[in-house]
Amino acid sequence: MTDPTETTPDAPAPALQWAPASPAPKRRRWGLRIGVPAAVATVGLVAASLVLIAPGTAVAGVPVGFLTAGAASDAIAQRLANTTVTLGEGGPSVTGAQLGAIVDAGTLAGQAYHDRPLWNVAQWFGDTADAEIDLDATTATAALQQVAPESFTAPTPAAIVFADDGYIVTPAVDGRGIDLDVVTAALQDAFSSGRSDVVIDPTAGPVSATATTEKAQATADRLNAMLAEIGFYVGDERTVPVSPADAASWLTITTDDTGEFVVTADAARIQEVVDSLDIDQKVIDGTVVTNAAGDVLREIVTGQDGRVLGDTSGVAAAFAAQLASGSGVYELPVAVTPQKTTELERLLEVDLSKQRLYLKENGKVVDTWLISSGRPGAVTYQGHYSIGWKTASQDMQGTARDSGKKYTQEDVPWVMYFNGNQAFHGAYWHNNFGNVMSAGCVNMPPAKAKKIYDWSPVGVDVWIHA
Incomplete structure (x- = not known):
């Protein structure tokens, strides 16, 4: 029997018959379908880590983990606003918001994010940050007075009133009320420890007026x-x-x-x-x-x-x-x-050789007359002087240098001293002016003496020369 697969050298190879082939199934791209959401999630996680606060972070007992700084700020402020202070067991209550409680929530939240961002795993679950609160005194007093009016007596402010020629002060008088320092401390303790309420002793104490005596x-x-x-x-x-x-x-x-x-x-x-x-x-x-x-x-x-x-x-x-x-x-x-000022430089000049006095203003002679100066042996000393002392009348006495005799002259008028005991003055006891007559002074008729007395203030220059 001949094998049908067997060929002879010259015979063509028989054609092979197969069943029709099914189309090859398309390859499923599961990696792409799974990878895109994962990548998006990863990007989102990274983005979130850049804006969120690390888990386990708290500010004054307020958990702020997984929050943005803005949301954390709101949470801190809201928590303080809702914290309740009760005045005695079973007594009336006021909230932090009613008391005008203040906390710098924005800065605290910003600092929490700065110190403990989500991306920094080493900072997760850190210690609670402290937050200092304060009360608006006016708002707090009004709120406490509203719920516990029996605890308050208003202080009397200092006053300023005008009396006579000046302002005087009426001192301030303290009132009575709930001590805001006690309220602040209690609210701070509750807020910092994460409690939502606190009870205080509402004992009244002195309340100072804002308008103080000082x-x-x-x-x-x-x-x-x-x-x-x-x-x-x-x-x-x-x-x-x-x-x-x-x-x-x-x-x-x-x-x-x-x-x-x-x-x-x-x-x-x-x-x-x-x-x-x-x-x-x-x-x-x-x-x-x-x-x-x-x-x-x-x-x-x-x-x-x-x-x-x-x-x-x-x-x-x-x-x-x-x-x-x-x-x-x-x-x-x-x-x-502006005014203009004219200066008159005055000088009393005595020329002994001429026995004459010159009244000068700014170097010009404005008047002149004869005088009698000291006799030989009792001369009037030459030099530059000034009027040092004046008197309208004086009894003069002394010893003449030329004769050694003592003399007394009563009621000598219009006396002006310029050099020790030498002076200008009037002489009513002689009329021999133009000749030496005196014991050293410069004398002249009384009327002339009065003229220079009026003309010459203390300090006027005097020049005696020959």
């Missing part, structure tokens, strides 16, 4: 110092003083919520004074007597600057603002014309 006295002192100098000034001159009573009528003193005293001034009242200001004046040139050194010895004509008041439309408002800030010196807007 604050009132400090304000009164400033006001009284201001009253001492208050007025309208031209330069350093208080041209228009304002009386303390008038100034006080301009001022109103109140207190703010913190008990600080606030001073305000009524510009309309000030305007009434501004409208009546009359400070214009003409310039007056002055005249003074001096010596060679330039010292002013006498004022013959008192000089005065000229001035014209300028625009006053804003003066009242500006002065009111100054008074509120504590300054009572208001410098008026003025145009000033």
Whole structure:
């Protein structure tokens, strides 16, 4: 029997017949389908770790793990707001929100995230962070007074009143009330330990007024110092003083919520004074007597600057603002014309050789007359001197240097000493002027002596020469 698979050398190979092949199944890409959600989850976890706080983190007993800083801030603030303080067992209660409890929740939450971010595994489940709270005194007192009015007696604030010529203080008087320090400490303890309520002993203690005696006295002192100098000034001159009573009528003193005293001034009242200001004046040139050194010895004509008041439309408002800030010196807007001062340098010059006196101003002779100076042996000493002492009348006595005789002369008029016991004076006992006659003084007719007495202030220069 011939094997059908067997071929002969020249015979073609038989065709092989197979069943139709089924299409190969498509390969499932499970890796892609599983990998995309996993990658998204991983990215989300990484992103979350960059904005969330680590688990196990707490701020004052408030768990903030897995929260953003903003959510943590809200949780901290909400927890404090809801913490309850009860006044005695079974007594009335107030919440932290009603007490005006304050905590810097934003900073605390931000610090918690900074110190313990989710991505930092080493910081997970750390210690609880402390948080300091505070109370708004006004809000807390009002809340406690509302639920326990029997525990409160209002304090009397200090007051400032004007009396006579200044401000005086009425001291503050303490009231009674629940001690806010006790409430704050209890609320702090409950908040820090994670408790939602706390009971305190509502025993009343002294309550000080916010407007204290010390604050009132400090304000009164400033006001009284201001009253001492208050007025309208031209330069350093208080041209228009304002009386303390008038100034006080301009001022109103109140207190703010913190008990600080606030001073305000009524510009309309000030305007009434501004409208009546009359400070214009003409310039007056002055005249003074001096010596060679330039010292002013006498004022013959008192000089005065000229001035014209300028625009006053804003003066009242500006002065009111100054008074509120504590300054009572208001410098008026003025145009000033300075005075000119004429100096008269005066000199009493005696020429012994001519027995003549010269009255000089600024080097020019303004008058002259004959005199009698000291006799030989009792000469009038030459030199530069100045008038040191004057008297309208004097009894003179002494010993003449030339004769050694004692002398007495009563009621010598218009005496002006310039060198020891040598002086200018009037002589009523002789009329031989132009010749030496005296025991050393320079004498002249009484009328002439009075003229130089009036003309020569103390300090006028004297020159005696031959």
